[in-house]
Amino acid sequence: MADGSRVVTRDTSERRREITTMIRTRGSVQVASLAEMFNVSMQTIRKDLHYLEEHGVATRAYGGAISSEVVNAHVEPAIETKRVSHTEAKERIGKLAAGMVNPGDSIMLDSGTTTLQIARFLPDHEDLTVVTNDFDVLSVLNQKRKIKIVMLGGELRRRNMAFYGAQTVAALGELLLDKLFLGVDGLDIERGITTHHDAEAQLNRKMVETAREVIAVGDASKFGKVCLHRIIDLGDLDALITDTEAPAYMDEAAERLGVRLFKA
Template sequence: MDRKKSDRIKLIQQALQDQKAIHLREMAALLDVSEMTLRRDLGRYPDKFHLLGGHITLAFDPCDTAEYKLAEQGTRHVEEKRRIGKLAAGFIQPGDTVFFDCGTTVPFVVDFIPDDLEFTAVCNSLNVLLKLQQKPNCSIVLCGGTFHRKNQVFEHRDESSILDSVRLTWAFVSAAGVSQTLGVTCFNFNEVEVKQKVLRQAQHCMLLADHTKFDAVKTAHFATLEQFHVVVSDKKMPKTYRDLIQANGAKVVI
């Protein structure tokens, strides 16, 4: 369904908060509009956006070409995460209560939640909180505590009582590694307790993992693949994992 022009402009600005450039073709596909329509939109805001080599950037000094080239090198991996975010956001319904995990993929989910959707969000990380506060109809529950700068997570033993009082429709959980034999893992032990609790308490559990996370194992184990009802990845997700997850009765979305 086509988005209104003002919504498209806002989403482009949100996307460029996470990276310096995104290809015009990729953004047009994510917004469900033609490249020509998107070019017209951008042309109305020359003070906000530039088109350079087929990439959309925020307006900046044209002499700053080194920064642009560096950003262009890293667009592909972020674009895959953005696709995952778009697919995952489509599962949220009005009135849902959703836990948003920490990590670099989860903020992209928030980007694609319509501004007029009323829902409750539970989170324990700063990067996700900053995205959620841009959604005017979102009620936010933050699991507070000690702030860990490395992964931007708030950790406190009392946060378990906060989660105990919340009933979750969805738990959107990220991972740094997914293995058939060694399960689902992350880098930091201070994430494990919350991940495990929301997986136990949510009606529906969703794993967000791009193709680079499969056949990878990190330090902290927190789940098995069987605990997830839906796995959202990209088109390069290994077929062996697709078959395994579907055989366990879960849904794969790519």
């Protein structure tokens, strides 16, 4: 009896360690899929998740659990912090994304420090039109003498130096664009692409409507994070550009969802 008890305890501990790794890697897990994976009952998985919640690993959510680190992702970093974080990866992503822009394209650059890098690497073509709501992106584009720039007005949100509001959304209603490069605050397979700011989510959804091709850009630190306001599902993207540190599970997810995945 004692030997059997030790086996059960070891199996439970090992399973919980594996679930912990999955939560920290993916950002979230689901009860039903875990039960099938480990060949145990859903009640057993619920007990596991309850145990992990008590130990600060996860927070229970409907049908599963979310990483405690992800839950705390609702706190938006200051723009100064964003500018100096993951700079090398953002530069590589920006250069790769800029290479996807063709002569004659009309593109949208969403606000963000990664899209700022795209602006840096864009070729200075006369027949290229760039639309943005980001003050810093505008400053970089203004140094290029040939690109046609369309700045979306509205109310300036100084926390990320971008314009939002009804006026900004309305301005998009008259535009039809070839490509949208969408910045990412949070990216989760099940919960999609999310952001910290409600007005930004509303504007981003309108941006998606105006573009023939939607390309998300974000470094590996954004994976598994879930912010408060949802923009779109991951499957609504045409392409995703990230860096080589992106979790391996994204390859399978992107293929399954029909999203072209690029790693800079």
